[in-house]
Amino acid sequence: MGRRERKKAATRQALADAALELFLERGYDAVGVRDVAEAADVSVTTLFKHFPDGKEALVFDEDTDREAALVAAVRERPAGTTVPQALRGLLREERSRRVRADPRFGDFLRLIDTTPPLREYGRRMALRHETSLAAAIAAEAGLSADDVGCQALAHFALDAVSLVHGRQDAEAALDRIFALLDGGWSAMTDPVGPGH
Incomplete structure (x- = not known):
């Protein structure tokens, strides 16, 4: 895996980890994609590049x-x-x-x-x-x-x-x-x- 692929994989994992942590802490319905993006320190656009199927897909990374x-x-x-x-x-x-x-x-x-x-x-x-x-x-x-x-x-x-x-x-x-x-x-x- 090249540097670019490693970086993409790390971002994807950071998003999934942040989402799970927030969902477990606050409840699924109380967390929006913006909250997840902020917790992972990325933009909402970046989140949707990695998880185009939306919020549910974050749990099933x-x-x-x-x-x-x-x-x-x-x-x-x-x-x-x-x-x-x-x-x-x-x-x-x-x-x-x-x-x-x-x-x-x-x-x-x-x-x-x-x-x-x-x-x-x-x-x-x-x-x-x-x-x-x-x-x-x-x-x-x-x-x-x-x-x-x-x-x-x-x-x-x-x-x-x-x-x-x-x-x-x-x-x-x-x-x-x-x-x-x-x-x-x-x-x-x-x-x-x-x-x-």
Whole structure:
């Protein structure tokens, strides 16, 4: 990454950090984009250059990176690794990193849960991720883009993280969900499996 890209990434991160801090401190509705821009020491124009989708996008600053990581987990998985195994590895690492790296992660999730515009934005973002992930899974499996098995795997893989959130046994629960998904996926894609 060159100097210019590093500077853009740093500005984007500063905006996202300032927004989250202000939203958690004052509440989402009480904070405007001007407040966020001032807290990050940039202009409102600069804020919209980095977040053209507006205020909600400030909370979901990893949207594009996460979508790319999901697709890469499928396409670039090691030989002998099934699609569900690759997704489990990515999602476990992602969850662990967030929980370890940010003590405010629980507050972040509560903010989304209690703020209707953020919940709706998150739902639309998850649908985009699910669609991209299903397409990548179908391409890797040599199946049609609208294959319901690929769509189901993408849907349930992404829902797994919310299913285990707040559980004492979150890691074990995630493993159990993905063991189920892996078994079903292997049965569906195994050319010498049942019915052959």
